[in-house]
Amino acid sequence: MDASAAAANLEWGECLVPLAPVPPALQAEVRSAVGAVPGWLARLAPSPWLVRALCEIIKRPFAHAPLEVCDLVTLVVSQENSCRYCYGVQRAVLKIFGQRDEHIDALVRDAQVSQLTPAARAALDLARRLTRANPRPGGGDFEALVRAGFSRPAAAEIVFAAAANALTNRVGTLLALPPEPLVSFVASPVFRFVRPLLAWRMRRRPRAPEPAPRPDDGPCAEVVAALDGSPAAGVLRRAIDGAWASDVLPRRTKTLMLAVIARALGCAHGEGEARRFLTAEGLAPAELDEILTNLGSRRLDAREARLVPFARETARYQPAAIQRRMRELARGLSPEEVLEAVGIAALANAICRMSVVIDAC
Amino acid sequence: MLIAAAALAAVVVALSLRLRRTRRTAAALEERLAAAARGLESLQQAFARFAPAEVVEDIIAQGVSTRPEKKEVTVLFADLKDFTSLAEHLDPDVLVRILNGYFERMSRAITDHRGHVAKFIGDGILALFGALEANPWQTNDAAHAALAMRAALADYNAALGGEGLPALAMGVGIHRGTVVAGVIGSAELVEYGVIGSAVNLASRVQELTRAHAVDILVTAVVRHALDPRFALRALPPLEVKGLPAAVATFAVDGFEGPALAVSR
Numbered sequence: 001m002d003a004s005a006a007a008a009n010l011e012w013g014e015c016l017v018p019l020a021p022v023p024p025a026l027q028a029e030v031r032s033a034v035g036a037v038p039g040w041l042a043r044l045a046p047s048p049w050l051v052r053a054l055c056e057i058i059k060r061p062f063a064h065a066p067l068e069v070c071d072l073v074t075l076v077v078s079q080e081n082s083c084r085y086c087y088g089v090q091r092a093v094l095k096i097f098g099q100r101d102e103h104i105d106a107l108v109r110d111a112q113v114s115q116l117t118p119a120a121r122a123a124l125d126l127a128r129r130l131t132r133a134n135p136r137p138g139g140g141d142f143e144a145l146v147r148a149g150f151s152r153p154a155a156a157e158i159v160f161a162a163a164a165n166a167l168t169n170r171v172g173t174l175l176a177l178p179p180e181p182l183v184s185f186v187a188s189p190v191f192r193f194v195r196p197l198l199a200w201r202m203r204r205r206p207r208a209p210e211p212a213p214r215p216d217d218g219p220c221a222e223v224v225a226a227l228d229g230s231p232a233a234g235v236l237r238r239a240i241d242g243a244w245a246s247d248v249l250p251r252r253t254k255t256l257m258l259a260v261i262a263r264a265l266g267c268a269h270g271e272g273e274a275r276r277f278l279t280a281e282g283l284a285p286a287e288l289d290e291i292l293t294n295l296g297s298r299r300l301d302a303r304e305a306r307l308v309p310f311a312r313e314t315a316r317y318q319p320a321a322i323q324r325r326m327r328e329l330a331r332g333l334s335p336e337e338v339l340e341a342v343g344i345a346a347l348a349n350a351i352c353r354m355s356v357v358i359d360a361c
Numbered sequence: 362m363l364i365a366a367a368a369l370a371a372v373v374v375a376l377s378l379r380l381r382r383t384r385r386t387a388a389a390l391e392e393r394l395a396a397a398a399r400g401l402e403s404l405q406q407a408f409a410r411f412a413p414a415e416v417v418e419d420i421i422a423q424g425v426s427t428r429p430e431k432k433e434v435t436v437l438f439a440d441l442k443d444f445t446s447l448a449e450h451l452d453p454d455v456l457v458r459i460l461n462g463y464f465e466r467m468s469r470a471i472t473d474h475r476g477h478v479a480k481f482i483g484d485g486i487l488a489l490f491g492a493l494e495a496n497p498w499q500t501n502d503a504a505h506a507a508l509a510m511r512a513a514l515a516d517y518n519a520a521l522g523g524e525g526l527p528a529l530a531m532g533v534g535i536h537r538g539t540v541v542a543g544v545i546g547s548a549e550l551v552e553y554g555v556i557g558s559a560v561n562l563a564s565r566v567q568e569l570t571r572a573h574a575v576d577i578l579v580t581a582v583v584r585h586a587l588d589p590r591f592a593l594r595a596l597p598p599l600e601v602k603g604l605p606a607a608v609a610t611f612a613v614d615g616f617e618g619p620a621l622a623v624s625r
Contacts, residue, residue: 134494263497294588295498296618316494 012084013176013323017335020045034058035201039180044171047339049242053347054171056238057164060204061231065150065157067204069120071097072107073127073158077165079108080131082319085172086165088183095186096198122148127162130353133316136266137357153209153229156358160232163354167239170346173319174326175339207231219244219255220273220351226358236351243347248340252281253304256291257311257341258348263292264315267352303333307341314345429543434555435490435503435535435583436563437476439467439510442530442571444484459521460484463529466517470509474502479554485567489555492542500537500586507533507577508616534567535579537586562608565601569610572599577613584611590618 022045031037033055044051062070075094078086094104107116107124116124122145129137145155171177185191212233216224218241227233244251255277262270271292278288283299291297295309310329313322330338441447441463448456467486468478475498476490488506491499510533518528538559545554566578573596584593592614598607 136495266495294501294590296588296590312498 012319013327015043015178016175016323016326016330017043017046017338019043020335026051030055040177043175043177044339046336047246047248047343049239049246050171050339050343052242053235053239053343054168056235057168061207061235062157062161063207063209063230064154065123065161066120066154067206068097069123069158070161071204072116072120073123073161074165075104075107076124076127077131077162078169080128081166081169081173083169083173084319085177085179086169088179092180092182092186093202095191096195096202097204098195098199117149119145119149123150123158126158126357127165130159130162130357131166133265133353133356137353139357142357156227157230157232159354159357160227160230160236163350163357164232164235166353167346167350170314170349171342173317174314174322174342174345176323176326210234213237219258219277220270220355222269223351223355223358226354239347240351243340243344246340248336249303249307249344252278252283253307254340254344255281256300256304256308257344258351259288259292260295260308260311261315261345261348262352264312265349265352265356267356269355270348270352303337306332310341311345311348314349429541431539432492432542432555433537433539434492434542434559435499435537436540436555436560437471437486437488437490437503437507438534438563438567439486439488440532440567441484442532444529447527447529455526459526459529462517462520463514466513467510467531470513471506474506474509475499476502476506480552487560492540492555500535500583501588501591503535503537504577504579504583504587504591504613505616507535507613511576531576532567532570533577534563534565534570535577535583536563536566537580537582538562561603562601565603566608566610569599569601569608573610573612575612578610579613581609581611588616588618591616 019042022042026045026048027037027041030041030051040054041051044054060067060070071090071094075087075090078090091104095101126137126141126145129141142155142159145158146152150158208231209229210231210233212225212228216233216237218224218237220236220240224233224237224240227236244254255274259271259274259278262268262274275285275288279285287297287299291300291308295312296305300308306329310325313325326338326342329341333341451459463484464481464486471478471486471488474490475496476488477493479487479489479492481487488503490496490503490506496502510531514529514531521528536559538557540555540557540559542555543553544551545556546552562580566580570576570578575596578596579587579593587593593611594614596610596612598609600607
């Protein structure tokens with residue numbers, strides 16, 4: 001069984017969120033951003049910040065890192081996370097760019113057997129380590145990328161590419177998003193005739209460097225600042241600000257989820273940021289210690305008492321098990337709350353994974 | 362001219378045949394390589410249940426692991442009470458079936474709470490929490506696993522009773538401490554294991570469940586690290602083999618909160 005067949009056979013439940021009406025303005029925004037209306041839009045539309053974050057990630061916000069390496073990172077991280085949705089889409093994208101199935105399989109199995117440059121191999125090695133987070137990656141992994149030949153801004157973008165997929169994979173897997181029509185289309189006989197046109201439309205275009213947003217004083221500003229010079233900095237800033245500004249879940253609940261995920265991944269910076277914001281929200285340090293030590297407290301409201309232990313489970317998981325757990329969690333939550341909880345958990349995983357590698361800790 | 366053309370054609374045909382053969386050989390080699398890689402990958406995934414991922418990678422790459430390391434882990438020892446005398450009265454097939462059913466249920470309770478079964482020792486189980494991956498909640502996980510084991514054993518006993526078979530009684534001891542973890546053994550037989558006084562103490566605490574007539578006991582170190590929502594009962598310190606001072610233990614009566622089932 002090749003890797004694509006293996007991915008297709010992964011246990012994958014029914015999508016956790018129903019189809020929702022898409023506001024025409026949001027649909028137009030997505031179409032303009034990614035050139036099409038993806039199937040997930042009708043599932044994620046109730047969470048505009050999440051939709052916008054995904055669109056910005058899909059657009060490859062990279063000015064320094066080679067885009068073909070970033071695409072490979074996306075594939076490898078999706079495979080490591082066993083995200084059937086993202087893996088299928090990324091495989092289809094690589095096929096559109098002319099990669100053969102055998103070559104993609106070889107890449108997924110082991111970077112060493114394929115015809116990759118040492119720098120690309122180092123990027124995929126980092127992507128795997130960041131995704132597994134066992135043991136926790138660190139600043140040494142970033143330096144390894146630099147030694148392999150990437151400039152520091154390019155290395156930061158590669159870390160972002162891997163971390164951003166921690167986000168997209170969690171959205172795809174936790175919500176059990178159904179496969180995109182594109183995945184079956186690349187297997188159809190028509191595909192070979194339209195492939196060049198699709199490849200031209202989706203061609204990789206590096207973006208111009210951009211300074212980090214100023215002022216950058218929102219949550220996790222140091223992680224954003226580490227991407228200075230890359231369009232990814234603005235993407236991350238807008239995603240964090242959008243998530244924290246959304247009023248579907250209280251800011252305190254979201255920050256508690258960040259704190260738990262930071263602790264699960266050994267990210268002192270993320271936990272410190274969460275502490276700073278929670279203190280401002282009126283939560284005493286001793287109370288937070290109790291919550292983080294026991295993943296529960298009488299001071300949590302009923303919804304937090306469910307979301308706090310759940311956040312921990314999103315750090316490392318098996319797809320079938322986390323989807324079962326998601327179904328339990330979704331009972332009693334509105335689809336908007338489910339989307340927000342998944343989006344926050346996914347974003348926090350991305351921030352903390354990135355933070356430990358770029359040495360913001 | 363004709364002869365030269367014929368010779369050229371023959372050379373072209375011969376080269377084409379050679380090229381085809383080479384391509385076929387290359388394809389066959391590629392397929393064998395792919396099959397070997399798939400086998401290696403599934404082996405790696407299987408091994409990851411028994412040893413940390415980096416240890417598995419070492420073994421695959423070099424044949425050995427050079428990573429013995431000190432780790433803080435939570436050790437859970439479980440043993441069946443009076444099983445030896447029970448074993449003497451049961452048919453061997455029934456005995457093994459009962460034991461396998463017990464191991465299966467207990468292992469599930471342990472892995473559901475992010476622990477891993479390090480080994481079965483007779484009718485005993487050595488489980489570790491925080492050994493395969495860093496786990497800041499390892500002690501709570503171990504205690505939740507013990508409660509899940511208690512519930513699973515109650516269900517199992519009900520099923521055994523339905524078949525007219527005797528009920529099982531279990532003792533669980535939990536301790537937290539630093540151990541040396543690594544690949545240990547001889548050239549013929551190696552395993553990923555842990556050694557250290559923390560392992561011995563967990564075993565001794567498990568033995569104390571008989572003296573205290575309880576099923577789950579934890580040490581003072583564990584009590585200190587545990588969520589206060591666990592209902593604990595202090596028991597009088599008792600001497601154990603190999604330690605100069607009596608050991609204070611606490612019976613775990615329950616958990617006053619929602620069960621934290623963990624997906625794995």
